[in-house]
Amino acid sequence: MTTDVTTESSVLCEIGDGVAVITLNRPDKLNAFNEEMHLALRAALERAEADESVRALLLTGAGRGFCAGQDLGDRNVSGDVELDLGHTLETFYNPLIRKLRALPLPVICAVNGVAAGAGANIALACDIVLAARSAKFVQAFCRLGLVPDSGGTYSLPRLVGEARAKGLALLGEALSAEQAEDWGLIWRAVDDDGLIAEAGKLARHLATQPTAGLAKIKQAIQASLDNDLDAQLDLERDLQREAGRSADYREGVAAFMAKRAPVFQGH
Numbered sequence: 001m002t003t004d005v006t007t008e009s010s011v012l013c014e015i016g017d018g019v020a021v022i023t024l025n026r027p028d029k030l031n032a033f034n035e036e037m038h039l040a041l042r043a044a045l046e047r048a049e050a051d052e053s054v055r056a057l058l059l060t061g062a063g064r065g066f067c068a069g070q071d072l073g074d075r076n077v078s079g080d081v082e083l084d085l086g087h088t089l090e091t092f093y094n095p096l097i098r099k100l101r102a103l104p105l106p107v108i109c110a111v112n113g114v115a116a117g118a119g120a121n122i123a124l125a126c127d128i129v130l131a132a133r134s135a136k137f138v139q140a141f142c143r144l145g146l147v148p149d150s151g152g153t154y155s156l157p158r159l160v161g162e163a164r165a166k167g168l169a170l171l172g173e174a175l176s177a178e179q180a181e182d183w184g185l186i187w188r189a190v191d192d193d194g195l196i197a198e199a200g201k202l203a204r205h206l207a208t209q210p211t212a213g214l215a216k217i218k219q220a221i222q223a224s225l226d227n228d229l230d231a232q233l234d235l236e237r238d239l240q241r242e243a244g245r246s247a248d249y250r251e252g253v254a255a256f257m258a259k260r261a262p263v264f265q266g267h
């Protein structure tokens with residue numbers, strides 16, 4: 001049930017059933033990013049975050065690709081102009097990755113086709129990644145003399161280990177969705193024609209769950225990548241203390257005891 005649609009053409013945002021569906025929408029460029037698309041995506045994320053009805057976010061791409069990373073036609077590489085790709089990361093990609101990781105609700109990514117360069121790593125920054133069986137993940141940076149960005153050098157070794165991270169990043173070969181699932185890079189590869197339905201179903205399910213509790217789970221698992229056991233145990237104590245004071249915890253227990261389905265408010 002759609003309640004609204006933004007007008008930015010390079011990024012679509014539909015909100016309904018507790019879910020914001022954000023679609024990258026430059027299909028003739030395989031949804032590669034230019035500045036306008038970055039700004040439109042930022043606006044869509046801000047809108048979703050500000051809408052109290054939104055309790056899950058679904059990111060996907062229009063057309064046959066998910067996202068081919070940076071639009072390589074978007075800047076002058078002739079040598080006449082001094083380039084500062086670090087500025088592009090600082091201004092656009094890094095805030096985007098930080099936002100996806102910090103959003104206090106589950107972010108599902110439906111990788112509908114090829115995910116290359118920053119496009120692959122944006123997908124990997126999401127909480128649950130589903131990919132169409134025909135989709136591929138390409139760490140294309142090495143082919144251009146660049147370094148994996150958008151958190152790739154952080155997420156890859158943590159998800160698949162150093163050997164596979166280096167193989168992917170140094171060779172730039174396409175990894176199939178099924179191999180990505182086997183390696184633990186993504187949650188699941190699904191049939192192409194069922195991807196959006198399955199991702200939507202998952203997002204709508206998550207939107208009925210204890211949102212604040214899910215946000216704490218996300219926070220704790222992300223923190224564990226850098227914490228030692230003592231710090232993590234302390235964090236679990238603090239988060240559980242907060243979670244135990246929530247209305248959703250009371251509802252979950254009451255529903256269990258009464259042998260009825262819980263109705264969570266998200267807080």
Ligand code: LHQ
Pocket residue numbers: 028029030032068069070071072073085088089114116117118119138140141144146149
């Ligand atoms: C594209 C693109 C694209 C423009 C396909 N740009 N048009 C951050 C900071 C600042 C700068 C530098 O970069 C970064 C981070 C990065 O993301 S670097 C990595 C950038 N991305 C890539 O290197 C991937 C380039 N694309 C490809 O390797 C292939 O297109 C893939 C493997 C994604 C898909 O291959 P195919 O399925 O064979 O499609 P195609 O190559 O035929 O592309 C279809 C169209 O999309 C085509 O246009 P055309 O007018 O000929 O139909 C491409 O030119 C266009 N396209 N990627 N990144």
